[in-house]
Amino acid sequence: MADGITLQEQATVAKEFLEGLLDRFGLRATVDVRELDEETVELAAQGDGLGVLVGPKGATVVALQDVTRTVVQRHFPNRTDRILVDVAGYRERRVAALRRFAAEVATDVVESGSERALEPMSAADRKVVHDTVAGIEGAVSSSQGEEPHRFVVISPAP
DSSP, X not given: OGGGOOHHHHHHHHHHHHHHHHHHXXXXXXXXXXXXXTTEEEEEEXXXXXXXXXXXXXXXXXXXXXXXXXXXXXXXXTOOOEXXXXXXXXXXXXXXXXXXXHHHHHHHHHHHOOOXXXXXXXXXXXXXXXXXXXXXXXXXXXXXXXXXXOEEEEEEOX
């Protein structure tokens, strides 16, 4: 641990921030903290009426995650681990949908023998696609382009 700062201390600051934000919005929700690995923590807000914090295509929850990370970084400038924020199970549903989509595209690519480029997506979404394609025999994936227009290409395996 750099400077003796623990992941749990970072999670506590993030949770206090999220709870305060929910309170200011007048939203009744609980924030659960789950350690995913030794450098990653997920804070999940659950409750009614949280759609406003998800936003169109998850844009608001991504922004909320960025703001939460910034708050934690202000408290611990010498170290910040990965802080993930989920609202109303959005991230879990998004990952499941991406896995289904990537598997479908990879299967089509294997059957047709033609590669397919996907729309630009975030690094986290690209990782889900790459991990899914890695488990499908006969298909490979690669990222191409530059941020924020970086995208995944799924190709038949050589």
